[in-house]
Amino acid sequence: MANKDGATSLLFAVPRLIGRIHQWLHKLTAGESIALVVVIIVVLNTTGFCWYRLRWLAPNTLFTTAIAANAHKIADFTEGRVSTAEEYLAKHPYCCTFGDYSMSDLSLFQAPLGFKVYVINVVYRRSAADIARMPREGDFYDAYVEVSCCGHTFHTTGTTIKNCILPMKWFRPPDDGDCG
Secondary structure (H helix, E strand, C coil), X not given: CCCCCCHHHHHHHHHHHHHHHHHHHHCCCHHHHHHHHHHHHHHHHHCCCECCCCECCCHHHHHHXXXXXXXXXXXXXXXXXXXXXXXXXXXXXXXXXXXXXXXXXCCCCCCCCCCCEEEEEEEEEECHHXXXXXXXXXXXXXXXXXXECCCCEEEEEEEEECCCCCCCHHHCCCCHHHHC
């Protein structure tokens, strides 16, 4: 007997679907099975699947990794307003976005082979020590951080900017308080 949302009928449908897929897989030849496995691996690699963790990482996890890589330069960290990248992201939810390009020289063949790299754009207020070293450069930094699909950082570059220009400003109401 199904309830209002159909959850019970779904519970009975899933085993039947798995049974049909199982029957179909037994009909494949060895060559077809190998080709199917290769296609599955290429699709998972291209979409950023992390084989080490056996899952895709959420965007917030990639963002906090990029923030943590720059924590020693971010004013909120050096001045003690936040202690973790998760706190910083909660305080400044629009500081990060996925970049439009990759700084790495990855070929079209490297992503399907598992070498997917995301470029995370992080905008933050520079620490007082960093501003004191280069006062005319601006109070904010626009960082581009390369992060692997498993959450490891490779390379960071960027530029100082005079005013806070958030990467997702077009996506939300303007509030310059998000820069820190």
